[in-house]
Amino acid sequence: MTHTIAVAGKGGVGKTTTCGMIIDYLVKGKKTPILVVDADANSNLNEVLGVEVETTLGDIREELAHAELAKVSPIPAGMTKADYTEMKFADALIEEDDYDMLVMGRTQGKGCYCFVNSLLKTQLDKYTGNYRYTVIDNEAGLEYIARGTLPTVDTLLLVSDCSRRGIQAVARIAEMVRDLELKPGRMGLIVNRAPGGVLNAGVQEEIEKHGLTLFGVLPQDDTVYEYDCEGKPSSQVPADAPVKVALHGIMNSLNL
Ligand SMILES: Nc1ncnc2c1ncn2[C@@H]1O[C@H](COP(=O)(O)OP(=O)(O)O)[C@@H](O)[C@H]1O
Numbered sequence: 001m002t003h004t005i006a007v008a009g010k011g012g013v014g015k016t017t018t019c020g021m022i023i024d025y026l027v028k029g030k031k032t033p034i035l036v037v038d039a040d041a042n043s044n045l046n047e048v049l050g051v052e053v054e055t056t057l058g059d060i061r062e063e064l065a066h067a068e069l070a071k072v073s074p075i076p077a078g079m080t081k082a083d084y085t086e087m088k089f090a091d092a093l094i095e096e097d098d099y100d101m102l103v104m105g106r107t108q109g110k111g112c113y114c115f116v117n118s119l120l121k122t123q124l125d126k127y128t129g130n131y132r133y134t135v136i137d138n139e140a141g142l143e144y145i146a147r148g149t150l151p152t153v154d155t156l157l158l159v160s161d162c163s164r165r166g167i168q169a170v171a172r173i174a175e176m177v178r179d180l181e182l183k184p185g186r187m188g189l190i191v192n193r194a195p196g197g198v199l200n201a202g203v204q205e206e207i208e209k210h211g212l213t214l215f216g217v218l219p220q221d222d223t224v225y226e227y228d229c230e231g232k233p234s235s236q237v238p239a240d241a242p243v244k245v246a247l248h249g250i251m252n253s254l255n256l
């Protein structure tokens with residue numbers, strides 16, 4: 001059985017960076033095999049990890065959703081649409097040394113995706129069973145999880161910046177998770193980019209006010225900024241970088 005870890009939070013708070021470091025933590029701890037899913041339409045987890053992406057599942061869904069209308073069908077004669085779809089999805093699995101990765105990508109949304117999406121769900125269900133961990137980077141709306149295309153989450157990490165408004169935003173996501181009955185195994189907050197790694201009293205108060213469970217705090221870390229500026233994958237900052245040390249502590253305390 002796979003353990004699914006997903007991050008949620010508004011844009012720019014550090015979800016993708018946190019995801020990259022979680023993957024690095026799991027790899028270094030030999031907690032493999034791992035499936036990495038980039039479920040953000042503006043995907044960039046590959047940059048944080050240093051992985052090249054050629055095809056996304058979005059490209060394939062786009063092709064298939066319009067296959068019937070194409071002058072020359074992309075589906076070879078004698079092959080069913082289902083078999084062809086399955087084969088194409090298999091091609092989209094990026095195999096790195098330490099983990100496999102799927103990029104959901106984006107679709108135009110105009111066309112007939114129902115058939116394709118249901119096949120994608122079947123395929124993803126088949127895949128995830130093969131991995132010890134599945135790590136999902138999301139966009140704020142958690143769309144693929146909400147629609148059931150991606151599996152139920154065991155550990156949902158709500159990521160916020162270190163501000164009252166950040167906490168309020170994450171509290172709304174927690175509410176949405178409850179309203180949609182997504183029922184993660186557990187859900188808690190990671191406050192990112194805290195100056196000096198210290199939670200200020202106002203932010204602490206806001207967390208309590210919303211009844212959120214605090215899993216941990218990650219510091220603002222200049223090494224992440226430097227790697228970013230130099231175009232280096234930020235998941236690869238040294239093991240003694242403050243943000244990594246703090247993240248390892250959180251993962252340990254969550255028994256991951
Ligand atoms: N702990 C941190 N210290 C310094 N910079 C950070 C930290 N976490 C994230 N960042 C930077 O913040 C920006 C947004 O992070 P990102 O992970 O892309 O956010 P999101 O995925 O939530 O949109 C990036 O430039 C990233 O390098």
Ligand SMILES: [Mg+2]
Binds near residue numbers: 016044
């Ligand atoms: Mg992101």
